[in-house]
Amino acid sequence: MENELSRISVSQLTDTERIDTDGAVAREQPLTIILNNQELVTLLCTPVDINYLAIGFLYSEGLVEDKTSILKVTVDSKRGIARVETQNNAGPVTDILFKRIITSGCGRGASFYNVADMQKQTKVESRLTVPAYAILALTQEFQNRSKVYKATHGVHSAALCDSKSILVFNEDVGRHNAVDKIFGECFLKDISTDERIVITSGRISSEILLKVAHRNIPILISVSAPTDLGVKLANDLGITIVGLVRGKKMTVYTNDWRIASGGE
Amino acid sequence: MENELSRISVSQLTDTERIDTDGAVAREQPLTIILNNQELVTLLCTPVDINYLAIGFLYSEGLVEDKTSILKVTVDSKRGIARVETQNNAGPVTDILFKRIITSGCGRGASFYNVADMQKQTKVESRLTVPAYAILALTQEFQNRSKVYKATHGVHSAALCDSKSILVFNEDVGRHNAVDKIFGECFLKDISTDERIVITSGRISSEILLKVAHRNIPILISVSAPTDLGVKLANDLGITIVGLVRGKKMTVYTNDWRIASGGE
Numbered sequence: 001m002e003n004e005l006s007r008i009s010v011s012q013l014t015d016t017e018r019i020d021t022d023g024a025v026a027r028e029q030p031l032t033i034i035l036n037n038q039e040l041v042t043l044l045c046t047p048v049d050i051n052y053l054a055i056g057f058l059y060s061e062g063l064v065e066d067k068t069s070i071l072k073v074t075v076d077s078k079r080g081i082a083r084v085e086t087q088n089n090a091g092p093v094t095d096i097l098f099k100r101i102i103t104s105g106c107g108r109g110a111s112f113y114n115v116a117d118m119q120k121q122t123k124v125e126s127r128l129t130v131p132a133y134a135i136l137a138l139t140q141e142f143q144n145r146s147k148v149y150k151a152t153h154g155v156h157s158a159a160l161c162d163s164k165s166i167l168v169f170n171e172d173v174g175r176h177n178a179v180d181k182i183f184g185e186c187f188l189k190d191i192s193t194d195e196r197i198v199i200t201s202g203r204i205s206s207e208i209l210l211k212v213a214h215r216n217i218p219i220l221i222s223v224s225a226p227t228d229l230g231v232k233l234a235n236d237l238g239i240t241i242v243g244l245v246r247g248k249k250m251t252v253y254t255n256d257w258r259i260a261s262g263g264e
Numbered sequence: 265m266e267n268e269l270s271r272i273s274v275s276q277l278t279d280t281e282r283i284d285t286d287g288a289v290a291r292e293q294p295l296t297i298i299l300n301n302q303e304l305v306t307l308l309c310t311p312v313d314i315n316y317l318a319i320g321f322l323y324s325e326g327l328v329e330d331k332t333s334i335l336k337v338t339v340d341s342k343r344g345i346a347r348v349e350t351q352n353n354a355g356p357v358t359d360i361l362f363k364r365i366i367t368s369g370c371g372r373g374a375s376f377y378n379v380a381d382m383q384k385q386t387k388v389e390s391r392l393t394v395p396a397y398a399i400l401a402l403t404q405e406f407q408n409r410s411k412v413y414k415a416t417h418g419v420h421s422a423a424l425c426d427s428k429s430i431l432v433f434n435e436d437v438g439r440h441n442a443v444d445k446i447f448g449e450c451f452l453k454d455i456s457t458d459e460r461i462v463i464t465s466g467r468i469s470s471e472i473l474l475k476v477a478h479r480n481i482p483i484l485i486s487v488s489a490p491t492d493l494g495v496k497l498a499n500d501l502g503i504t505i506v507g508l509v510r511g512k513k514m515t516v517y518t519n520d521w522r523i524a525s526g527g528e
Contacts, residue, residue, distance in 0.1 A: 006492040028491035153489035225417035227292035
């Protein structure tokens with residue numbers, strides 16, 4: 001965990017007291033992704049597992065499609081650079097950039113996404129159902145695993161799960177990055193995402209919804225809430241959104257037939 | 265508030281019960297900013313006060329410097345378009361875009377920012393000090409004002425304050441957007457930001473820190489926490505970061521001489 005945080009001196013105050021003490025803050029560092037020798041994007045991220053982040057980002061953006069097309073991934077953690085070489089060199093990166101609208105994640109993202117992406121996304125057809133108690137147990141485990149968050153309150157977490165346990169987990173200063181790291185690890189380790197569940201600590205905006213739809217995920221769980229556009233897309237794409245999972249309660253926003261209430 | 269949320273049907277579940285009820289989710293809509301007849305960026309935002317958002321974004325990115333340079337702002341809320349015409353038409357927008365690195369907010373931002381911005385930012389020289397009890401009172405008022413958040417849990421809030429009360433307040437699905445709306449309103453209404461305090465519900469990443477430094481804000485308060493790069497920049501630029509303001513406690517991360525403990 002030490003690579004994910006910095007220890008600094010802070011003052012803890014109330015209206016009457018001051019205590020000088022040690023605190024921890026989440027590390028934040030630029031990562032430049034270079035695709036086929038062309039600078040593609042600079043993300044600000046937690047500088048851990050940046051190979052997963054780079055590949056997850058490229059996959060989310062539709063710039064890599066399968067593992068065999070990736071020739072080489074080289075990471076320079078210190079300088080914050082990930083170089084990726086692919087077989088199907090699609091031409092100048094500037095063309096890719098300008099084909100797509102630069103849009104917003106958390107209000108402002110470098111997803112190079114356009115409306116066509118939304119339209120060509122196919123519906124998730126899974127018949128997976130999960131009991132409500134399993135959602136509560138998974139979210140509890142998810143929060144226990146979020147150790148950088150507990151130490152810093154400055155990161156988001158994401159996980160891939162089956163209905164019983166967490167399979168892949170990561171944390172990052174960016175909520176998009178955390179999800180990209182999960183999918184990047186799945187991509188590089190050939191972990192299937194079919195019939196799986198994703199948990200995120202962050203809000204479910206349209207972009208997060210499209211990211212999980214792209215990996216054919218039928219159930220998306222959040223400790224936070226979705227936006228109306230996230231809900232609309234989830235309805236259109238057949239994805240179940242479970243939000244505001246807190247204590248023993250949850251709110252199911254879409255496709256609630258996948259979540260069974262009732263005891264064990 | 266009705267323009268900021270949508271009402272939908274949801275199911276509230278526990279491990280044993282299911283209640284079908286009404287819920288509210290935050291609205292999320294694309295906003296395309298067109299600067300001098302050229303498409304600049306598409307943000308996903310809460311479709312309210314989009315003139316403030318458009319101007320605040322342009323100001324944060326250094327694309328407008330003072331109010332007299334703005335000839336016209338036209339907003340089409342329904343189609344999600346803001347057209348801004350300025351006096352100093354700096355040339356093709358693509359040039360502006362490519363001079364700057366597309367970076368990350370909340371892990372991924374379309375801030376067209378580069379390292380030079382960080383270096384040319386001047387230090388905040390304010391001698392403003394504020395008692396700890398005033399920070400607690402302002403944050404309490406801030407949370408009471410966050411009505412869209414209370415209804416949806418899907419937005420961030422931001423405010424400009426003096427040491428006694430909130431002067432400007434807004435909410436948005438994006439934490440960057442919420443801050444940009446505040447500064448956009450100040451810009452259009454000639455509200456000075458010198459010697460003022462900014463409160464945000466979101467994490468303090470390097471980009472949020474640079475945004476407030478750009479408006480000469482000496483004190484930045486967050487209900488959440490800063491990153492290490494946010495802390496480093498705040499130290500360099502003479503800004504006080506107060507984070508994790510919860511109940512009667514707060515953590516001061518930088519320049520703690522500005523916050524006085526002790527009773528009224």
